[in-house]
Amino acid sequence: MSRPLESPNPLAGTVLAVLKAARELHVEITKAKLAKLLYLADLDAIESGRTQFSGATWRWDDHGPYDHALIRAEDWVVESELVERHDPQSAEHDSHVLSLTVDIEDSLDAADMECVRNVVRLHGGKTDAALKGLSCETAPMIEARVGGERGTLLDLNRARRRKQVAVLRERFRSRREVRRPPQQDDPGVSDALRAEFLEARDGLRRANAKILDDQ
Numbered sequence: 001m002s003r004p005l006e007s008p009n010p011l012a013g014t015v016l017a018v019l020k021a022a023r024e025l026h027v028e029i030t031k032a033k034l035a036k037l038l039y040l041a042d043l044d045a046i047e048s049g050r051t052q053f054s055g056a057t058w059r060w061d062d063h064g065p066y067d068h069a070l071i072r073a074e075d076w077v078v079e080s081e082l083v084e085r086h087d088p089q090s091a092e093h094d095s096h097v098l099s100l101t102v103d104i105e106d107s108l109d110a111a112d113m114e115c116v117r118n119v120v121r122l123h124g125g126k127t128d129a130a131l132k133g134l135s136c137e138t139a140p141m142i143e144a145r146v147g148g149e150r151g152t153l154l155d156l157n158r159a160r161r162r163k164q165v166a167v168l169r170e171r172f173r174s175r176r177e178v179r180r181p182p183q184q185d186d187p188g189v190s191d192a193l194r195a196e197f198l199e200a201r202d203g204l205r206r207a208n209a210k211i212l213d214d215q
Contacts, residue, residue, distance in 0.1 A: 010055035011073035013107040014038055014116070019083060019100050020107065021117045027124035030088060031074065031095040032063060036131040039065040041119040043138060045112070046156050053112045058154040060144040064135045065154055074098065095128070 018037050022029045029037070042052040056067040077083040082104065085096045106113045123131060135141060140154040 009073045009076045011067075011069055012076050014041075014054040014056075014112075015070070015073045015077055016082065016100070016104060016107040017113055017116045018120060019077075019098060020104060021113075021120040022124055023100050023103075024117070025120055025124060027120060028088070029098050029124065030128055031098065032128040033124070033126075033131055034074075034098060035066050035070055036064060036128075036135045037116075037119055037123060038070075039135055040123060040131075040138075041112075041116050042156060043140075044119055045115050048115075050111065052156055053108065053115075058140070058156065060141065060148065060150055060152045060154060062150065064132045065138075065141060 015034065015038070018034055018041075019029060021027075038054045038056060039058055042054050042056065042058070045051065045053055056069065058065045058067055074083075078085060081101060083098055084101050085098060088095070088097045108116065123134065126134070136145070139158040140156050143158055144152040144154055
């Protein structure tokens with residue numbers, strides 16, 4: 001029987017959503033991976049024309065996008081005995097593993113839950129290092145690293161604007177290709193132009209010689 005969620009912590013619901021998806025997909029989630037997956041889920045929602053739903057305030061941290069409020073959310077779900085912390089199975093991970101202790105109902109609405117499941121399906125199996133690299137290559141992180149310093153607030157709408165520009169650019173390119181008439185060479189044109197040029201050149205030479213003789 002699934003257990004309903006009643007949490008005063010705004011981030012607890014999205015933390016549990018990631019862990020529920022991970023349990024369904026048999027994916028191991030560390031503390032470091034949890035933050036990156038939530039960040040990527042927020043970005044995915046924004047790029048899809050919706051709003052950020054995790055409740056996090058993302059900033060550039062030492063290991064990529066992070067919100068220290070996640071610490072309190074994690075503590076809440078552990079203290080509520082919905083989640084347990086344990087040592088990672090792989091030495092490659094550098095933080096404890098989080099997993100549900102009980103089956104719970106979906107902690108987000110259907111659209112947000114589907115977004116979380118898609119992100120966990122695509123990226124949940126990646127290592128902490130791979131997820132860090134992936135998140136640092138996103139538009140908000142690139143902008144922060146170029147023009148700011150650690151602690152800078154990330155502008156997640158940057159990802160939406162970049163996607164919109166890419167869509168417009170591709171649309172313009174496809175229309176331009178459709179409207180542009182096919183460019184074909186006429187094999188006789190170049191010969192005719194060459195003959196016309198030579199004829200004009202000879203005429204100019206004769207005219208110049210006549211002028212010089214008259215002088």
